[in-house]
Amino acid sequence: MITKLVVQGVCILIYSLEVAALLWVSESKYKKQYYLKVKMLCSISFILIGLVYAAVSSHWIYFQQLLPTLLFCALGDFFMGCFQIRRYTRNMILGIASFLVAHICLLLLLYSVIPAFSWWNILFPVIAVFLLCLQKKMLHMHYGRLWAPVLFYCIFLSLDLAKSIEVMILRPCISSAWIGVGGMLFFLSDYTLNFCYFHKMKSKSRATAMNLINLGSYFLGILAFDISILYFVR
Numbered sequence: 001m002i003t004k005l006v007v008q009g010v011c012i013l014i015y016s017l018e019v020a021a022l023l024w025v026s027e028s029k030y031k032k033q034y035y036l037k038v039k040m041l042c043s044i045s046f047i048l049i050g051l052v053y054a055a056v057s058s059h060w061i062y063f064q065q066l067l068p069t070l071l072f073c074a075l076g077d078f079f080m081g082c083f084q085i086r087r088y089t090r091n092m093i094l095g096i097a098s099f100l101v102a103h104i105c106l107l108l109l110l111y112s113v114i115p116a117f118s119w120w121n122i123l124f125p126v127i128a129v130f131l132l133c134l135q136k137k138m139l140h141m142h143y144g145r146l147w148a149p150v151l152f153y154c155i156f157l158s159l160d161l162a163k164s165i166e167v168m169i170l171r172p173c174i175s176s177a178w179i180g181v182g183g184m185l186f187f188l189s190d191y192t193l194n195f196c197y198f199h200k201m202k203s204k205s206r207a208t209a210m211n212l213i214n215l216g217s218y219f220l221g222i223l224a225f226d227i228s229i230l231y232f233v234r
Helices: 002-026 031-057 060-085 089-113 120-138 144-170 174-198 204-231
Strands: none
Touching: 002 031, 002 204, 031 060, 031 204, 060 089, 060 204, 089 144, 089 174, 120 144, 144 174, 174 204
């Protein structure tokens, strides 16, 4: 147990410093030069942290199930990082597609933990799609030809949120708590991303806040899923 805590603490410290560097670079004059590099450093780190946690805990099967999600998230980070530097629509579409596959992989993992399909697995997506459509109309969100992919993405994002909360509530343990936290942070990240890319901010400070919340919640969310490896029990 002490070994787990020490390894967990060291990894969290190093990873937190990397994420802090990314947050700084994303709002600095060095963004074009270093943003993609620092972001990919963070992405590679969350894969390596998962590997280290699996080695320490011997929870290799769970890590192998989580690995596709981590890999497709890293791929999505690359394309979205490229979009931040050069705003080509192709990079945005490839980024959305990569994260969509990541969410599908995560959903499969969550259903391996609790296979049952409950009523809120339907309710969450219905509410999420309704609110997204309402938000589009009331806040004048500009999705353009990406509206259909965003709508489809929203369904799987809300399914992940519903299932992660279900795991946290119905299977109370340390790993399930981290899974729940990870799912909620993932949702927060994509919700704020919605405003970063598809809504014109009225002030620079608001745009900065949304960007920092988006990046911070995303990378901390993945860290939460990594930590769940340490304490996972069937």
